[in-house]
Amino acid sequence: MDEPISSAERYPAKYWHWLSDGRIQCDLCPRDCRLHEGQRGVCFVRGRLDDEMALTTYGRSSGFCVDPIEKKPLNHFYPGSSVLSFGTAGCNLACKFCQNWDISKSRNFDNLADQASSEAIARTAERLGCKSVAFTYNDPVIFAEYAMDVADACHERNIKTVAVTAGYIHAEPRRDFFAKMDAANVDLKAFTEEFYVKQTGSRLQPVLETLKYLKHETQVWLELTTLLIPGLNDSTEELQALSEWVARELGVEVPIHFTAFHPDYKMIDMPSTPMSTLIRARNIAHMAGLNYVYTGNMHNKDGDITFCPSCSTTLIERDWYEIAHYRLTSNSHCPDCDIAIAGRFDEYAETFGRRRMSVTIGG
Incomplete structure (x- = not known):
């Protein structure tokens, strides 16, 4: 108990x-x-x-790290930049496949050794040259008050804020919470009610409502992630339905990341996702009309590249989380056909690379 x-x-x-x-x-x-x-x-x-x-977790964290923004994953939000990332403990979902279960399922608050005020976090991000601060590792919805206060402190120093979330939140707190966020990557964990109920202990519809809200009623930059688990949410029919819904309800310019499952938590006997599944998912999403489709957790060169949706030229070439080539114009257009590329971009990509640095924050 x-x-x-x-x-x-x-x-x-x-x-x-x-x-x-x-x-x-x-x-x-x-x-x-x-x-x-x-x-x-x-x-x-x-x-x-x-x-x-x-x-119970206000001001307490399971740890701070500086990551590449592509690790969140966000490929169209200031590519190449660094982000100060942290989480707390607990989660309002019960995913059997959780990849961060040691944090999200923690019942031992002694693990929350890092304590930091909102101002200290923003000050540290500024000192380290981070473009943004990300609320991640566990779902920031459950520590919304802390995340919103940190976001206010960050914005005072021109630091952007990022939510990595499952989007399982009611309308009023959703409005308050995302008003403080500049970008969000939302886990669309599957596209069936059965999967959400059996594998996450939640429901699909509230997540879809959050996605539509973010796209149509806010200025938050939105990207999606779907972790593909063999035999559970990777059928051609489900991937087609998911992709068509995204194209129809959110628009073809919303990037989506299909990522590979690795056995963990309560699914240690499940097989890992093969590369062929990621490639199939990417092809299905492209056939549904989505412009920006990526693969993750496995190295796939084409699945890392940002291509122009009009002329197919390579615009941003990535090697894992490192920017190898960047050729957007100063106004974020394709230099070959001049079409606008959806996202938040600087004229030049930053060069943080694939490093990961642990950070201690006091005060």
């Missing part, structure tokens, strides 16, 4: 209301956890303390 919340973990959380039976309901995500005094929600980090909702 999860331990009850202690007064030492008190930080007032938003998005909850009283129920007629004396419980309080969390209104952050579609799980709608209903809590008695001392109980935690499914995410483990939000719970009831002294008749209020508390966030």
